[in-house]
Amino acid sequence: MTMTFATIHDLETPSVLIDLDLMEANIGVMQSRCDALGIAFRPHIKTHKIPDIARRQLEAGAKGIACQKVSEAEVFADAGFDDIQIPYNIVGARKTRRLAELAKSAKVTVTVDSQPVIDGIAAAAQAVDSTIHMMVELVSLGQRTGTTPAAALALAKQIQATDNLNFAGLMIYPSDAAIRPRLLETLALLEAAGIPVATVSGGGSGAISDMRLLPELTEMRVGTCIFWDWNSVSADYAGFDNCAMRVRASVVSANEPDRVILDSGSKSIQSETIDEQFGYIAEHPAARLYKVNEEHGYVDFSACGFTPSVGDIVHIIPVHTCVVTNLHNQLYGVRGDTIEVVWEVAARGLVW
Amino acid sequence: MTMTFATIHDLETPSVLIDLDLMEANIGVMQSRCDALGIAFRPHIKTHKIPDIARRQLEAGAKGIACQKVSEAEVFADAGFDDIQIPYNIVGARKTRRLAELAKSAKVTVTVDSQPVIDGIAAAAQAVDSTIHMMVELVSLGQRTGTTPAAALALAKQIQATDNLNFAGLMIYPSDAAIRPRLLETLALLEAAGIPVATVSGGGSGAISDMRLLPELTEMRVGTCIFWDWNSVSADYAGFDNCAMRVRASVVSANEPDRVILDSGSKSIQSETIDEQFGYIAEHPAARLYKVNEEHGYVDFSACGFTPSVGDIVHIIPVHTCVVTNLHNQLYGVRGDTIEVVWEVAARGLVW
Numbered sequence: 001m002t003m004t005f006a007t008i009h010d011l012e013t014p015s016v017l018i019d020l021d022l023m024e025a026n027i028g029v030m031q032s033r034c035d036a037l038g039i040a041f042r043p044h045i046k047t048h049k050i051p052d053i054a055r056r057q058l059e060a061g062a063k064g065i066a067c068q069k070v071s072e073a074e075v076f077a078d079a080g081f082d083d084i085q086i087p088y089n090i091v092g093a094r095k096t097r098r099l100a101e102l103a104k105s106a107k108v109t110v111t112v113d114s115q116p117v118i119d120g121i122a123a124a125a126q127a128v129d130s131t132i133h134m135m136v137e138l139v140s141l142g143q144r145t146g147t148t149p150a151a152a153l154a155l156a157k158q159i160q161a162t163d164n165l166n167f168a169g170l171m172i173y174p175s176d177a178a179i180r181p182r183l184l185e186t187l188a189l190l191e192a193a194g195i196p197v198a199t200v201s202g203g204g205s206g207a208i209s210d211m212r213l214l215p216e217l218t219e220m221r222v223g224t225c226i227f228w229d230w231n232s233v234s235a236d237y238a239g240f241d242n243c244a245m246r247v248r249a250s251v252v253s254a255n256e257p258d259r260v261i262l263d264s265g266s267k268s269i270q271s272e273t274i275d276e277q278f279g280y281i282a283e284h285p286a287a288r289l290y291k292v293n294e295e296h297g298y299v300d301f302s303a304c305g306f307t308p309s310v311g312d313i314v315h316i317i318p319v320h321t322c323v324v325t326n327l328h329n330q331l332y333g334v335r336g337d338t339i340e341v342v343w344e345v346a347a348r349g350l351v352w
Numbered sequence: 353m354t355m356t357f358a359t360i361h362d363l364e365t366p367s368v369l370i371d372l373d374l375m376e377a378n379i380g381v382m383q384s385r386c387d388a389l390g391i392a393f394r395p396h397i398k399t400h401k402i403p404d405i406a407r408r409q410l411e412a413g414a415k416g417i418a419c420q421k422v423s424e425a426e427v428f429a430d431a432g433f434d435d436i437q438i439p440y441n442i443v444g445a446r447k448t449r450r451l452a453e454l455a456k457s458a459k460v461t462v463t464v465d466s467q468p469v470i471d472g473i474a475a476a477a478q479a480v481d482s483t484i485h486m487m488v489e490l491v492s493l494g495q496r497t498g499t500t501p502a503a504a505l506a507l508a509k510q511i512q513a514t515d516n517l518n519f520a521g522l523m524i525y526p527s528d529a530a531i532r533p534r535l536l537e538t539l540a541l542l543e544a545a546g547i548p549v550a551t552v553s554g555g556g557s558g559a560i561s562d563m564r565l566l567p568e569l570t571e572m573r574v575g576t577c578i579f580w581d582w583n584s585v586s587a588d589y590a591g592f593d594n595c596a597m598r599v600r601a602s603v604v605s606a607n608e609p610d611r612v613i614l615d616s617g618s619k620s621i622q623s624e625t626i627d628e629q630f631g632y633i634a635e636h637p638a639a640r641l642y643k644v645n646e647e648h649g650y651v652d653f654s655a656c657g658f659t660p661s662v663g664d665i666v667h668i669i670p671v672h673t674c675v676v677t678n679l680h681n682q683l684y685g686v687r688g689d690t691i692e693v694v695w696e697v698a699a700r701g702l703v704w
Binding site (some may be wrong): 012013014015046068069088089090091092094095113114116117120139141143144145146147151192250251252253254255259261263265266268270271272294295296298309311322323326327328329348349351352 | 618622623661
């Protein structure tokens with residue numbers, strides 16, 4: 001955290017602003033929703049990648065954090081976090097070795113969906129005699145990683161029988177209510193086998209509204225809810241008024257209303273789309289950000305009834321906030337026009 | 353440049369490999385094509401962002417470099433490059449001040465397409481008494497930045513009449529042959545006004561094949577031709593056998609042939625697509641990389657007749673090489689399996 005700018009008007013563009021009032025409100029709302037259901041909230045830090053923000057989430061009542069990879073977990077462990085979940089199949093001798101080392105100084109929980117993943121992690125943990133907590137992932141509607149109830153039982157038994165591993169429970173992503181029959185089937189299999197399930201970890205922005213329909217959940221992992229984004233608004237998880245992240249951009253060319261060019265392209269706001277648009281321009285909802293190159297955002301202002309001028313500033317609500325964070329070295333925490341904090345994105349762009 | 357790994361088998365995944373034989377061949381081919389036409393080649397460094405690679409391009413005969421923003425130019429000027437073009441409208445007091453400072457130690461050429469851009473840069477150059485070389489950009493088929501022939505004439509006159517600016521010529525991107533009538537019209541207007549045009553700078557991978565149809569070009573700016581990518585293959589600029597960049601990835605889940613999961617997602621290979629695929633798996637052309645999350649690549653192996661195993665390695669030819677470079681801290685220059693050089697991506701992720 002350094003302090004170099006007084007107001008947003010001093011910033012170069014593109015810069016990523018975080019509205020602190022909105023962020024704080026978002027932290028409070030998510031914690032309250034979990035508290036009301038008796039579910040622990042475990043913020044996924046991939047959205048912000050900043051220890052200071054995670055600390056604010058813990059102060060509001062969150063339980064531990066989730067990171068998406070070993071390198072992110074290392075950054076947060078160095079920053080003092082001691083309960084870190086990595087809901088991912090950690091594969092490869094170098095990565096499992098680092099994971100096992102990390103588990104010497106923090107409680108580390110991972111997920112697995114196959115025997116080879118268990119074997120790799122077990123060998124690494126045994127080599128340095130640390131303990132890895134391990135959840136089995138059930139395949140969900142997203143059809144990503146995860147396995148079946150019967151296979152989950154077999155994996156849980158294997159974890160229980162392996163030195164230096166602790167069976168920690170089940171993980172689901174996304175934890176939509178529709179997955180409940182599969183979850184209940186798995187829990188019944190585990191109960192019949194006498195295997196206790198300490199944690200049922202759900203996750204996903206879209207699954208927040210389903211939490212009350214899954215009383216088996218003991219914790220919920222969500223990242224995006226701290227900032228929200230156009231994806232969230234489009235899916236009706238939040239409104240634009242809840243979106244705390246905005247990318248401040250300058251008009252660099254404005255020779256025609258239908259090709260107004262911003263200095264923010266795929267290197268600043270990424271290239272994911274909603275309705276063939278690459279971001280939502282907060283000041284001009286009728287403007288369409290219809291194309292990006294690396295350093296150019298193309299905006300059609302035809303429907304706005306005016307053409308902006310070179311040097312004009314706009315603020316873009318990104319389609320997907322997590323990938324924007326990953327592209328920037330700093331986020332600027334602002335209240336109104338005042339910059340209150342400059343955060344280094346500590347876990348930015350780590351690929352391992 | 354550091355040397356930590358002996359072979360690619362020692363690398364963690366995802367890692368970005370550059371096949372040095374292919375890269376060297378690509379450097380030679382592009383230089384030869386320009387030499388044959390008497391056109392100077394000015395490599396655009398946005399593709400690699402690495403001074404050592406730019407130096408190899410200059411050694412092969414290239415004239416100066418192109419960067420896409422002031423921050424990239426600063427990195428390359430610090431590395432000793434003294435002829436730097438930034439084909440971009442530089443807008444904003446902080447950026448123009450840095451540009452003007454940069455012009456004290458290197459020859460700096462920018463492009464403009466409107467009077468306000470000229471005014472901002474002129475004020476900055478006058479404040480520190482440096483000289484900025486300035487080209488006027490003609491709007492091309494891409495309908496991005498750029499202006500009309502008549503406006504270009506007016507801007508050229510304005511540049512000529514302004515202290516600390518030097519009118520350097522015309523810029524076109526992309527410089528497809530179809531733009532020639534507009535270019536000729538502009539050149540005629542400038543000639544009639546007695547304004548000499550030292551440089552006509554073309555650019556764009558797709559415009560390479562049109563160079564011979566635009567004899568007015570004095571130089572060509574291209575980035576991607578050093579590595580090529582699936583975009584290039586899809587557009588028939590190159591073949592997969594010319595693609596020097598590959599992202600080495602691991603299989604982390606393989607419970608079903610149609611949802612084999614790699615550890616490379618939008619944070620490693622970005623989220624641009626061709627034919628709804630996010631990358632081309634070199635070893636398994638029939639596999640479809642049909643979806644990415646930040647840390648997950650979803651591959652359908654159904655058409656391959658087999659399902660890979662957890663821990664298996666694949667190499668992905670990315671859709672768009674430039675945005676991949678921007679996501680990584682290192683590129684690994686390899687010959688066969690041997691890692692010959694580890695490059696830090698010096699100008700990675702600079703947003704200003």
